[in-house]
Amino acid sequence: MSLYDDAVLVLKGYEDQPELRDLYLDHLAAHPDGVYKPCQAGHITGSALVIDPERERVLLTLHKKLGMWLQMGGHCEPGDATLAGAALREAVEESGIASGLTLLPGGPVRLDRHPIPAPCNWHLDVQYAVLAPAGAVAEISEESLDLRWFPYDEVAAVADASVVRLVEAARARLGG
Numbered sequence: 001m002s003l004y005d006d007a008v009l010v011l012k013g014y015e016d017q018p019e020l021r022d023l024y025l026d027h028l029a030a031h032p033d034g035v036y037k038p039c040q041a042g043h044i045t046g047s048a049l050v051i052d053p054e055r056e057r058v059l060l061t062l063h064k065k066l067g068m069w070l071q072m073g074g075h076c077e078p079g080d081a082t083l084a085g086a087a088l089r090e091a092v093e094e095s096g097i098a099s100g101l102t103l104l105p106g107g108p109v110r111l112d113r114h115p116i117p118a119p120c121n122w123h124l125d126v127q128y129a130v131l132a133p134a135g136a137v138a139e140i141s142e143e144s145l146d147l148r149w150f151p152y153d154e155v156a157a158v159a160d161a162s163v164v165r166l167v168e169a170a171r172a173r174l175g176g
Helices: 003-013 018-030 083-095 152-158 161-174
Strands: 043-051 057-063 072-075 110-115 122-131 144-151
Touching: 003 018, 003 083, 003 122, 018 110, 018 122, 043 083, 043 161, 057 083, 057 152, 057 161, 072 083, 083 122, 083 144, 110 161, 122 161, 144 152, 152 161
Parallel strands: 043 122
Antiparallel strands: 043 057, 043 072, 057 144, 110 122
């Protein structure tokens, strides 16, 4: 199965945010290259919110280009077989936590569509959540200015509304 096919399957199975889900599916139907960065009409991205083992904090990266605190994430690459795999790869790369990150069951936690500068127009982000293993040590990547654990109640003070909504959705998935 190709990454494109996986993306379509994942999105068809995603039951929340039906209008946004359908927009993603329409985009993919119109753009067979819509999972990759060169698609100038916009492209699918994969991200993952890293949650500490005690389920009390999230790891955010201060993105070098954007200067914003965000979850880990980025573009799908030709070697990615699945959207979940792309999100997990990005979480590993950007968090520096080399092993032990595990995806929360149930597929994506949220979708978030946001504008990006030309020549592309949109990121169609498929957002997952991952649990960090006990004793995980995060290391700043080349794409980040800083990396820090934030208690849930401090996220709104440092991050935008999309990250706050992702944290809320991840907490709901965790049952708290």
